[in-house]
Every structure is written in C-alpha cells, then in structure tokens.
Amino acid sequence: MLILFGLPFAAVGIGMFIFSVGDSLTQWQAMKSWPLVHANLASVDVKSSTSDGSTSYKVTAAYSYRYNGQNYRSTRVGIGNSYDNVGDYHQREARRLRRALDQGGVVNAWVNPAEPEQAVLNRDLRWELLGFKMIFVVVFGGVGVGIILYCLLAPTDKMPGSRTAQKSLASPWLERRDWASDQIKSDGKTSLYVSWGFAILWNAISIPAGIGGVSEALKGEWLALLALLFPVIGMGILWWAIAVTLNWRRFGAAPLQLDPYPGAIGGQVGGSIDVQLPYSINHRFDVSLKCLRSYVTGSGKNRSRRESLVWHSEGVAHSQASMKGTRLEILFDVDAGLPVSQEPDNNYHLWRLDVSCELPGTDFSRSYEIPVFATGQSARQLTRLSTDNVLAQNAREEALSEVLDIKQIAGGIILHYPALRHPSGKLALIIVGAVFxxxxxAVPADDFPSWIFTLIGVPMVLAGLYLLLTSLDVRIDRNELLTRRRLLGVSFGNRRYPRNTIKSLALKESYSAQSGRSHVTFYKIVAKRLDGKPVTVGFNLAGQNVAKQALESLSLLTGIATDEA
Incomplete structure (x- = not known):
C-alpha cells in the first residue's frame, strides 16, 4: 500500500523533470542553432489568469516573418508558452516588445528550420523558472522515490500488517521498526541525509536564480544582483552538509543501547553509547533527557510544527575507555505520571535524549528519540545517575553562582540580583520593540493603521528597559522577609513581610526558551505566605536540576521548609 502511496509523488517529480525541465533545456539547446530573421510586430499583450487568489501571466505577440521565400505568422514569444508568476519576465518582455512596436515594429526572431511555422522572439532560458520547477522535481520526486525505496528495502517482518507487527500489540514500542530492539539509532544518519538533501535542493534553485540575476544585471537591471545572496547562502548550507558528513565519519553510528528497555516512566531511562573517540578524562559529555509535546499550529500554508517542554532533566555521562574508544553510561530517574511515547501525529508526545561534547575540530552531538513507557523498571547493568556525576554537580554550582549572589548574615541571608544581568534576551526585546x-x-497611516506597530513596540521597549535596568535585593532573617527593587539606583516597591507569615519555599515555572532542538525551562523561587500570595525571592534559574539545588540551598540557609508550587 505504501508503494501505491509513493507512486503519484514519484510520477509528479519524474514527469515534471522529463516533460517540463528536460523539455525546456532541450528546446534551449536546439534554438541556439535556429537562424535569425526579421519579424514585423502587429500587437503585444500580457494575458492574465487568476486561480485560488493567485494571478499568473503570459506575454503574447502577433508577428509575421519570411523564411526561405515563404510568409509565416506566429504568436509565440519565448521558450515557455504557459502562464506563470515567477518573477516579472512577462511584464519586462512586454515592455521591450512595445518599445520595438512604437519604433516601427521590426524585431529579431529565430525560426525552426525543420518546422518554419515555429519561431520565438526570445530564446533565453529562464533560470528562475527552471529553479522553481526543480522544487517540484526534488520535493515530490524525493518523497515518492524515498517511500518506494523504504518499502523495497525494509525487512518484511517489520512492515505494518506483518505477523511480527501484529504480535507487538502487547508491547506498543515494538510497533515501530526503529524501536524493535534495545539498540536505538541516533539522528546522525538522518541529519546527514537531510543536510545534503537541503543543500542540493537549495543550490538547485539558487544557482540558476543567481545566474539569471547576473544575466539581468548585465542588461542593466542591477537590483537583480540581489539574487546572488541565495547562492551565497547555498554555499553556507553546503558547508553545513560537509561538516555533518565529517562528524559522521569521525564518530561513527554511535547507537544507544537502552537499559532498561524500554525507558521507564516511574523508573529509570538509561543506556550506553560507544563513540569512536580515544578516551580522555578531559572529555565531558553533557546529556539531556526531555519529554516533549510536538504539535501543529496554523492551517493551510501557515501550518508549522512546534515543540513544548513537558519534563526535563540533565547531567553528565559517566565515561570510560572501551575497545571502540569511549563508552558513555547514561542514567536518569524519571517521575511517575508523565506522558508515554506516542506515534507521530498532529499532536503527540515524544522522548528525546541529547548527548554532546565540545571537542577540537568537530563537536560530538547526537539525538535519540527513544521509547519510554510506564513500566516502572530500573536499569539492570547501570547504577550511576548522570545527575550525580561530579562534573554535573560542578556545572550546577557554577550556574547557581552566576544567578544567586548570596551573603550570609546573622539569622539569615541577603540575595542580590543586580541590573544588567543576562542582557542578551532583554536587549533583543528592546531592539524588536524599537523596530516595531x-x-x-515612519509608515504613513493613510492606507494602513500603522499606530498598531507603535502600540506593540513601545511597551516592548519599556518592558525590556525595566528588566535590564532594575535590580532586586531580598533579605530573609529571623524577623521578616524584605524585598527592595531599584531602577537606575532609585529605590521603589519595597515590601516587608513578617517571618511568621511565610509558610514555605517553592519552585514555579517562569518561561521556556527554545533554539532549534534545544529547550530550557526557567524557574523562579517563591516564598508562599499564609494568605496564599507568593513573593518572588529567586529567578532566572535555568533547568529543573539547577532550580531544585537552588531551592534546597535557600531552604537550608533560611530554615524555611520547601513545598510543591
């Protein structure tokens, strides 16, 4: 069935290449040998066609010419003879022919010597249109051929509907071919294919567009040189593909051997990885385990897939020498009640393990989408938690020292959060707001209510400046909890709360940040009062492990018990 599903995609891609792209290239080469004659223009027109809110154009011209003693008429202008809206070719060609018509109507035409009734007024190849057509060739053809190859190469005992797949219903993780054993492949090979596929697709489109831009610039359209930006970006994408290839060749497949299998909610998630890298005590492999919700937003052309963080823990893998180079041992305790791994859909949950190590030259970086289900199992071979690694503890302490400036006093502590800390995000907010x-x-409000941009931008600028320039001091002693804010050194918003009204300290999520596949949840520490109102005493704590350690430290230093937020 999957082959039947892939056939139409492959047919569209292959058909587009043979009957459109290939046909244009063949005609372009043949027209180079067509003889030149003078033609007399009678009329020039740009026809339009509107469909689904999009308008396409086609330039036409009625002209006559004489070849080998015979008179002929034609309306064909260029190689292509169909409607499109790629660039402004039709409008530019119409302007050129109209100028010729105003100056007497004599233009050059090229005649097919084998069939003299065929002629064109412009035999240049439209590279930008060719690149646009290649999108369909690569995308549709690639999807179709990929599905067909998958069906032909996949083991039949693991295809949907096979006897093995039917037996796996008792163990849902066996329903997926890539989870059929306890050895999980990384995204290394997928990244390799994606990077080269994207590089080939982008450059197949951008290089013809760049050539076309140069061609137009030589005709006086200098703005067309902006098209050269696309091949430049294409070279960057090509370099990325080469870097991914070098990474793969250096470190190998590096599969993850799960222990337990599958990963267990209410138990443990862990495994070992053999990396083709000589062992060194100086290599630090950071590991991060995430439960994510992947969902689709928007509709139609505006559809996009996003991820939100549900649960997160991070640490450092325990490493040792192995026959292949370096063996990594990874183990996490996982809370009960979390979502299990689900089949990809418009809205589903997945579990991802990220492993990275900064190295001279090419860094090691792999991701594994792993099966995690509510089995409650613990590891059989592994015993050392990644969160307990000394390097992980040191990293958490460094992160805490950057965020928490604690000074012990008689009977309590003082926390100081100066202005201008972590300015990058706040400066970004100010810049974006200033642009809005x-x-x-700047934009006149005649045809568009531009004041909306001002209404959005000004509060963003003010909020960014407030966050950037405001400092906070928190004092907790035997008698009271005191918070004091300062803006540019001017004190405001001082609050005092009797110590006996403070019930407990708790963590609360502030916000999450995402960059690519990297997710970080930031927490704050609040002091819960007897009346239920919270008082913020710590913030900008990146990651649950760092936040928990900060909470434990404040509880130990102040004597205030901890509680769930």
Whole structure:
C-alpha cells in the first residue's frame, strides 16, 4: 500500500523533470542553432489568469516573418508558452516588445528550420523558472522515490500488517521498526541525509536564480544582483552538509543501547553509547533527557510544527575507555505520571535524549528519540545517575553562582540580583520593540493603521528597559522577609513581610526558551505566605536540576521548609 502511496509523488517529480525541465533545456539547446530573421510586430499583450487568489501571466505577440521565400505568422514569444508568476519576465518582455512596436515594429526572431511555422522572439532560458520547477522535481520526486525505496528495502517482518507487527500489540514500542530492539539509532544518519538533501535542493534553485540575476544585471537591471545572496547562502548550507558528513565519519553510528528497555516512566531511562573517540578524562559529555509535546499550529500554508517542554532533566555521562574508544553510561530517574511515547501525529508526545561534547575540530552531538513507557523498571547493568556525576554537580554550582549572589548574615541571608544581568534576551526585546515602534512612526497611516506597530513596540521597549535596568535585593532573617527593587539606583516597591507569615519555599515555572532542538525551562523561587500570595525571592534559574539545588540551598540557609508550587 505504501508503494501505491509513493507512486503519484514519484510520477509528479519524474514527469515534471522529463516533460517540463528536460523539455525546456532541450528546446534551449536546439534554438541556439535556429537562424535569425526579421519579424514585423502587429500587437503585444500580457494575458492574465487568476486561480485560488493567485494571478499568473503570459506575454503574447502577433508577428509575421519570411523564411526561405515563404510568409509565416506566429504568436509565440519565448521558450515557455504557459502562464506563470515567477518573477516579472512577462511584464519586462512586454515592455521591450512595445518599445520595438512604437519604433516601427521590426524585431529579431529565430525560426525552426525543420518546422518554419515555429519561431520565438526570445530564446533565453529562464533560470528562475527552471529553479522553481526543480522544487517540484526534488520535493515530490524525493518523497515518492524515498517511500518506494523504504518499502523495497525494509525487512518484511517489520512492515505494518506483518505477523511480527501484529504480535507487538502487547508491547506498543515494538510497533515501530526503529524501536524493535534495545539498540536505538541516533539522528546522525538522518541529519546527514537531510543536510545534503537541503543543500542540493537549495543550490538547485539558487544557482540558476543567481545566474539569471547576473544575466539581468548585465542588461542593466542591477537590483537583480540581489539574487546572488541565495547562492551565497547555498554555499553556507553546503558547508553545513560537509561538516555533518565529517562528524559522521569521525564518530561513527554511535547507537544507544537502552537499559532498561524500554525507558521507564516511574523508573529509570538509561543506556550506553560507544563513540569512536580515544578516551580522555578531559572529555565531558553533557546529556539531556526531555519529554516533549510536538504539535501543529496554523492551517493551510501557515501550518508549522512546534515543540513544548513537558519534563526535563540533565547531567553528565559517566565515561570510560572501551575497545571502540569511549563508552558513555547514561542514567536518569524519571517521575511517575508523565506522558508515554506516542506515534507521530498532529499532536503527540515524544522522548528525546541529547548527548554532546565540545571537542577540537568537530563537536560530538547526537539525538535519540527513544521509547519510554510506564513500566516502572530500573536499569539492570547501570547504577550511576548522570545527575550525580561530579562534573554535573560542578556545572550546577557554577550556574547557581552566576544567578544567586548570596551573603550570609546573622539569622539569615541577603540575595542580590543586580541590573544588567543576562542582557542578551532583554536587549533583543528592546531592539524588536524599537523596530516595531519605528515602523509605526515612519509608515504613513493613510492606507494602513500603522499606530498598531507603535502600540506593540513601545511597551516592548519599556518592558525590556525595566528588566535590564532594575535590580532586586531580598533579605530573609529571623524577623521578616524584605524585598527592595531599584531602577537606575532609585529605590521603589519595597515590601516587608513578617517571618511568621511565610509558610514555605517553592519552585514555579517562569518561561521556556527554545533554539532549534534545544529547550530550557526557567524557574523562579517563591516564598508562599499564609494568605496564599507568593513573593518572588529567586529567578532566572535555568533547568529543573539547577532550580531544585537552588531551592534546597535557600531552604537550608533560611530554615524555611520547601513545598510543591
């Protein structure tokens, strides 16, 4: 059935290449030998066709010419003879022919000597249109051929509907071919294919567009040189593909051997990885285990897939020398009640293990999508938690020292959060807000309510400045909890709370940040009062492990018990 599903995609891609791209290239080569004659223009027109809110164009011209003593008429202008809206070719060609018509109507034409009734007024190949067509060739053809090859190469005992697949219903993780054993492949090979596929696709489109831009620039359209930006980006993408290839060749497949199998909610998730890298005590392999919700937003052309963090823990793998180079041992305790791994859909949960190590030259970086289900099992061979690694503890302490400036006093502590800390995100907010506000002030409001941009931008700028320039001091002693904020050194918003009204300390999620596949949840520490109102005493704590350690430290130093937020 999957082969039948892939056949239409492959047919579209292959058909587009043979009957459109290939046909254009063949005609372009043949027209180079067509003889030149003078033609007399009678009329020039640009026809339009509107469908699904998009308008396409086609330039036409009625002209006559004489070849080998015979008179002929034609309306064909260029190699292509169909409607499209790629670039402004039709409008530019119409302007050129109209100028010729105003100056007497004599233009050059090229005649097919084998069939003299065929002629064209422009035999240049439209590289930008060719690149646009190649999108369909690569995307549709690639998807179709990929599905067909998968069906032909996949082991039949693991295909949907096979006897093995039917038996796996008692163990849901066996329903997926890549989870059929306790050895899980990384995303290394997938990244390799994706990087080269994207590089080939981008450059197949951008190089013809760049050539076309140079061709137009030589005709006086200098703005067309902007098309050269796309091949430049293409070279960057090509370099990325080469880097991914070097990474794969250096470190090998590096599969994950799960222990337990599958990973267990309410138990443990762990495994070992053999990396083709000489062992060194100086190599630090950071590991991160995430439960994510993957979902689709928008509709139609605006559909996009996003991820949100449900649960997260991080640490450092325990490493040792092995026959293949370096063996990594990874183990996490996992809370009960979390979502299990689900089949990919518009809205589903997945578990991902990320492993990375900064190295001279090419860094090691692999991701594993792993099966995690509510079995409650613990590891059989592994015993050392990644969160307990000395290097992980040191990293948490360094992160805490950057966020928590603690000074012990008689009977309590003072926490100081100075202004201008972690400025990058706040500066980004100010810059984005300034751009919005600038657009609102600069764009005339005649045809568009530009004040909306100002209404959005100004609060963003003010919020960014407030967060960047405000400091906070928190004092907790035997008698009271005191918070004091300062803006540019001016004290405001001082609050005092009697110590006997503070019930407990708790963690609370502030916000999450995402960059690519990297997710970080930031927490704050709040002091819960007897009336239920919280008082913030710590913030900007990156990651649950760091936040828990900060909470334990404050509880130990102040004597206030901890509680769930």
């Amino acid at each position: 506000a600038g657009v609102g002030f």
